Amino acid sequence: MSDLNVGRTTAKEYHRSHEPIVWSLFGAGGMVVAFLMPAVVIFIGFFLSLGLVDNDAVSFERVIGFASSWWGKCYLAILIIPTLYHVAHRIFHGLHDMHVKGPGSLLAILFYGGSTLLSIFVLYLLWGIG
Amino acid sequence: MNSEHDIPNSSTMRVEVQRYRPELDARPWWQAFDVPYTNDTSVLEALQYIKDELDSSLSFRWSCRMAICGSCGFMINGVPKLGCKSFLRDYGALKIAALDNFPIERDLVADISGFVEKLETVKPYLMREDPSDLDTSVPISRAFNQTPQQLSLYKQFSQCINCGICYAACPQFGRDPEFLGPAALTLAYRYNQDSRDQGKKDRMPLLNAEEGVWGCTFVGYCSEVCPKSVDPAAAINQGKAASAIDYALNLVQLGGDK
Ligand code: SF4
Numbered sequence A: 001m002s003d004l005n006v007g008r009t010t011a012k013e014y015h016r017s018h019e020p021i022v023w024s025l026f027g028a029g030g031m032v033v034a035f036l037m038p039a040v041v042i043f044i045g046f047f048l049s050l051g052l053v054d055n056d057a058v059s060f061e062r063v064i065g066f067a068s069s070w071w072g073k074c075y076l077a078i079l080i081i082p083t084l085y086h087v088a089h090r091i092f093h094g095l096h097d098m099h100v101k102g103p104g105s106l107l108a109i110l111f112y113g114g115s116t117l118l119s120i121f122v123l124y125l126l127w128g129i130g
Numbered sequence B: 001m002n003s004e005h006d007i008p009n010s011s012t013m014r015v016e017v018q019r020y021r022p023e024l025d026a027r028p029w030w031q032a033f034d035v036p037y038t039n040d041t042s043v044l045e046a047l048q049y050i051k052d053e054l055d056s057s058l059s060f061r062w063s064c065r066m067a068i069c070g071s072c073g074f075m076i077n078g079v080p081k082l083g084c085k086s087f088l089r090d091y092g093a094l095k096i097a098a099l100d101n102f103p104i105e106r107d108l109v110a111d112i113s114g115f116v117e118k119l120e121t122v123k124p125y126l127m128r129e130d131p132s133d134l135d136t137s138v139p140i141s142r143a144f145n146q147t148p149q150q151l152s153l154y155k156q157f158s159q160c161i162n163c164g165i166c167y168a169a170c171p172q173f174g175r176d177p178e179f180l181g182p183a184a185l186t187l188a189y190r191y192n193q194d195s196r197d198q199g200k201k202d203r204m205p206l207l208n209a210e211e212g213v214w215g216c217t218f219v220g221y222c223s224e225v226c227p228k229s230v231d232p233a234a235a236i237n238q239g240k241a242a243s244a245i246d247y248a249l250n251l252v253q254l255g256g257d258k
């Protein structure tokens, strides 16, 4: 620490990190979780379960109709995909902070690869509806 | 200065101080003292009392006694703080050690040379594309005016006194001493935000690195302990946004460096 320069004949080189990619997805997910998710939680968790809205509002036909429309598909994709990256990023860095690390980049591949695979799966499902 | 030490019937406090004399000690050890104090005795004054009256071999750094020189940072009951800004009245007993995450030079003196070097690395000074703008050999011929709005973009981040307390608090710096750390990244961001500065392109490669803003996982303890309310975590997070934009621009070849 004190001898960062001892034995260092040239200045330290700094390389661009590729973290902005996952950080941007993490940020987008944060926006979704902050702005859209509360409405979902309040609707499903409170309004529906307390019987404040008619159960027919979420009948199979209505939900499938919603998920079949192009804007319904967009909404669900925006709701789910950035959130997956947000959660993966937070857990990944949380594990780092708790000194949990896998061999090499195993954990990074697991979390970011996992959310990528799940995202593709979500798109595939949405594509197949309707 | 000594008069308050002589106040009769003042209470005393048990103060344990971490000692480390490289030529004598294999490892740091604790030495206990009983220090008289009054309502306005600071931790720094307690250390001065110990040095003046009890054990003159104790080493520690200080200068201003008013939270502006940044030299009296210690671990006080495990929390990094300025000795001159902490008071015995707020504690039941004291354990004072050198700042965490730095090598110990002697007793309470942390070796912060690596930290100072990092501050230099980020080029913390105004840079201009036309060097004659900064030529001090000729009388200043024009002013670089700044609006209050432009000032407000960096003012808070310019209050840093380089005490290193945020480095003692930062778990990422503790694990990787190459991490540029809270104060240096804040300083880089502070100059990038200054409307009079044109050196951003020289500092972005540092911010963009893993050792730059991306080494931070937003623990936020640096901002909690900073004695000058600089909020380095906020500067680093704003730096992340700037670095992400730089990354995107570079990707589409519109700017940024390699
Ligand atoms: S940011 Fe705060 S804690 Fe860190 S060196 Fe500056 S004044 Fe000290």
Ligand code: FES
Pocket (backbone or CB within 6 Å): B044, B062, B063, B064, B065, B066, B067, B068, B069, B070, B071, B072, B073, B082, B083, B084, B085
């Ligand atoms: S002695 Fe200067 S900051 Fe404490």
